[in-house]
Amino acid sequence: MVEVKLHDIGEGMTEGTIVSYFAREGDEVKRDQPIIELQTEKMVTELSAPVAGKISKIHIEEGQTIPVGTTILEIEAADNVNNEPENKNIEEVDNKQSTTTGPKRIKAAPFTRKVARELGVDIDAITGTGKDGRITVKDVESFSNGGTQIEEKQTSSTQEDVEFIPFKGxxxxxxxxxxxxxxxxxxxxxxxxxxxxxxxxxxxxxxxxxxxxxxxxxxxxxxxxxxxxxxxxxxxxxxxxxxxxxxxxxxxxxxxxxxxxxxxxxxxxxxxxxxxxxxxxxxxxxxxxxxxxxxxxxxxxxxxxxxxxxxxxxxxxxxxxxxxxxxxxxxxxxxxxxxxxxxxxxxxxxxxxxxxxxxxxxxxxxxxxxxxxxxxxxxxxxxxxxxxxxx
Missing domain, CATH: 3.30.559.10 (Chloramphenicol acetyltransferase-like domain)
Structure with missing residues (x-):
C-alpha cells in the first residue's frame, strides 16, 4: 500500500486545500495520472498518482485544508508494473483490506470543475460530450441552463436573509x-x-x-x-x-x-x-x-x-x-x-x-x-x- 501525502511543492508551503478528486475509492489509476486538484496560497495545481494501482482509501474530504505531511489517500499498487516510487513524500504502508468501492471516475479538467462549482452544478450528473466522454465547459453550461443544481445546505440561523461565504482556500x-x-x-x-x-x-x-x-x-x-x-x-x-x-x-x-x-x-x-x-x-x-x-x-x-x-x-x-x-x-x-x-x-x-x-x-x-x-x-x-x- 502506498500513502500519498501532501508535500511542499513550492517555497515555504505549509498547507493546502483539497479542491476535488479526479478519481474515487475503488478506481484504477495509472502512474502519473492526475488524481487531486490542490489549492495553495498562490495557485491551483494537480497532484498525480505516484504508482499505478487502485485507490483503496481517501482520508481527506474535498474542501478540507490540511498541513504538509498529511496523508491524503492510499493506493494499492498494481502487480507486474514498474511502481518504484520516485517521490520521497510517498510511503509504503501495511496492506489493508478495503471493501469500499466508488463511482466511475469523472473525466473533467480542473478548470471545467471550477466552472461547475461556480455555477452550482453537480458534475457527477453530467454526461460528457468530449473525447472519451470527457466533460467540457460547454457541457457544464448547458446542464446549468436546464439541469439539476446542487442543493444548498440549510443553516440553523434564525436570520434567514444572512448569507454565509466559506472562509477557506x-x-x-x-x-x-x-x-x-x-x-x-x-x-x-x-x-x-x-x-x-x-x-x-x-x-x-x-x-x-x-x-x-x-x-x-x-x-x-x-x-x-x-x-x-x-x-x-x-x-x-x-x-x-x-x-x-x-x-x-x-x-x-x-x-x-x-x-x-x-x-x-x-x-x-x-x-x-x-x-x-x-x-x-x-x-x-x-x-x-x-x-x-x-x-x-x-x-x-x-x-x-x-x-x-x-x-x-x-x-x-x-x-x-x-x-x-x-x-x-x-x-x-x-x-x-x-x-x-x-x-x-x-x-x-x-x-x-x-x-x-x-x-x-x-x-x-x-x-x-x-x-x-x-x-x-x-x-x-x-x-x-x-x-x-x-x-
Missing part, C-alpha cells in the same frame, strides 16, 4: 499571509507624485514598432533603482541578526483574480530588455487569470509591485509581501494642472506612487532617495535609456 491563506506581514513588519508608507507626460509621449512614439506596456517601464526602472539601492531588494534574517541583500531582482506583480490576490514573478529583470519584460508580464497575467500558473511562476520574488491605477486608485498603503522589505504601488494617472519652473500653469499627466517599507531595515531618508531616483527615470525616459546602454 486561497482567501484564508491570503489572510494568514497578510496578517503575518502586518504584525511582523513595522510598515511605513512614503508617497510621491510622478509626471508621466514624457514617458507616455515616448511610448506613443515607439508604439508602432515596439508596443511596450507602461508597467514594463515601471519594472525596468525599479530594477535599475534596486541595483542602485540594494537595501530595498533584501530580506531581514532576525534569527541570525543580519540583512540578506539579494543578488538578483525577481519582480513580483500582485494580480487580482476571481480566486483572490496572486503574485507571479519575473526573474532577473535586471538582465532583461523592455520587450522581454513586456512579453513575460503579459504571459504571466494571462496565466494568473486563467488559473494556469505553475509553481515556478509564483516563487522567489525579492520585490513586489501593485499596479492598481487601471481600476482607479489614487492612494493606498499596501501590505508588504513578507519576507520582502518593500513594495511599490502605482496609482491612477490623470491630467492635472501643474505649476512649472516658469511659474506657468500647464496640464501634465500625473501619477501617485506609494512605497511601503520595513522601518527595521531602512529609514525614511532611504525611502525618499530610492523613490526620487525611480521618479527621475520615469520622468526622463532618455536618462533611463542612457543608463540602460551603459549596463
Amino acid at each position: 486561497r482567501r484564508k491563506q491570503i489572510a494568514a499571509h497578510m496578517t503575518k506581514s502586518l504584525f511582523t513588519i513595522p510598515h511605513v508608507a512614503h508617497m510621491e507624485e510622478i509626471d508621466m507626460t514624457k514617458l507616455l509621449a515616448y511610448r506613443e512614439d515607439i508604439k508602432e514598432t515596439y508596443n511596450i506596456s507602461v508597467a514594463a517601464f515601471f519594472i525596468k526602472a525599479l530594477a535599475m533603482s534596486l541595483k542602485k539601492f540594494p537595501i530595498f531588494n533584501a530580506e531581514l534574517d532576525e534569527e541570525n541578526s543580519q540583512i540578506k541583500l539579494k543578488p538578483n531582482v525577481n519582480m513580483g506583480m500582485a494580480v487580482d483574480t476571481k480566486e483572490g490576490l496572486i503574485v507571479p514573478v519575473i526573474n532577473r529583470v535586471e538582465d532583461k530588455s523592455l520587450r522581454t519584460i513586456h512579453s513575460e508580464l503579459k504571459t504571466l497575467n494571462e496565466k494568473a487569470r486563467e488559473n494556469t500558473l505553475q509553481p515556478q511562476d509564483v516563487h522567489g520574488s525579492t520585490f513586489t509591485i501593485s499596479n492598481v491605477g487601471p481600476i482607479g486608485s489614487i492612494g493606498a498603503t499596501p501590505i508588504i509581501n513578507y519576507p520582502e522589505v518593500a513594495l511599490m504601488c502605482f496609482h491612477k494617472t490623470k491630467k492635472m494642472p501643474v505649476v512649472n519652473e516658469a511659474d506657468e500653469i500647464v496640464i501634465r499627466s500625473m501619477m501617485n506612487v506609494t512605497l511601503t517599507f520595513d522601518h527595521r531595515v531602512m529609514d525614511g531618508g532611504d525611502a525618499i532617495q530610492f523613490t526620487n531616483y525611480f521618479k527621475s527615470l520615469i520622468e526622463n525616459p532618455n536618462i533611463m535609456l542612457v543608463e540602460l546602454s551603459g549596463e
